[in-house]
Amino acid sequence: GAVVSQHPSRVICKSGTSVKIECRSLDFQATTMFWYRQFPKQSLMLMATSNEGSKATYEQGVEKDKFLINHASLTLSTLTVTSAHPEDSSFYICSARPGQGINQPQHFGDGTRLSIL
Amino acid sequence: DAKTTQPPSMDCAEGRAANLPCNHSTISGNEYVYWYRQIHSQGPQYIIHGLKNNETNEMASLIITEDRKSSTLILPHATLRDTAVYYCIVRRLAGNMLTFGGGTRLMVKP
Numbered sequence: 001g002a003v004v005s006q007h008p009s010r011v012i013c014k015s016g017t018s019v020k021i022e023c024r025s026l027d028f029q030a031t032t033m034f035w036y037r038q039f040p041k042q043s044l045m046l047m048a049t050s051n052e053g054s055k056a057t058y059e060q061g062v063e064k065d066k067f068l069i070n071h072a073s074l075t076l077s078t079l080t081v082t083s084a085h086p087e088d089s090s091f092y093i094c095s096a097r098p099g100q101g102i103n104q105p106q107h108f109g110d111g112t113r114l115s116i117l
Numbered sequence: 118d119a120k121t122t123q124p125p126s127m128d129c130a131e132g133r134a135a136n137l138p139c140n141h142s143t144i145s146g147n148e149y150v151y152w153y154r155q156i157h158s159q160g161p162q163y164i165i166h167g168l169k170n171n172e173t174n175e176m177a178s179l180i181i182t183e184d185r186k187s188s189t190l191i192l193p194h195a196t197l198r199d200t201a202v203y204y205c206i207v208r209r210l211a212g213n214m215l216t217f218g219g220g221t222r223l224m225v226k227p
Binding site: 004006034036043044045046049091093095105106107108109110111 | 159204214215218
């Protein structure tokens, strides 16, 4: 079945550091990938839609200069949290859907737990 | 996309069927019902989806009412590993993103 791989699974770093998270579709091509954020005891919130070969589309309230998204190939999207601060600590999750068939379900990575000290 | 309503939590005895309800009274004709679950500290896992007919796979069954205003996810023999938050999501046919609500926290007890 469709698999989405996310790396790293956990990051702990100092305030001011930039952190890059990778999301790969392992057995299918994905022209569109999605980045979500989840705070403790809350549901997933969509941050942005990553489009292969073009600019990402950000949800209202999400700073595009803070959360840089690059979708350079059909199997890889990256999210870079720039100059991270403690309030950026969260669980970041990516998802992708096989491009063929508009009825295909989305599949999710296992998430990246980011802790900023 | 139509909004969904789910009970915040449910308990189920191990080995028994778990029936998780979802209301989606504003669903439109081109919207599918999707179910995902999220086990603690993991990404959401796809379970099943349907349009108007009942669906069954190796994980669960999905029962959609005739008027499509509600649905029920059935785990036929719940195990402790089925303890998770279950999300019912309605998405239009050509839609892309999934919008998550609060979900139902299912606790399977021995």
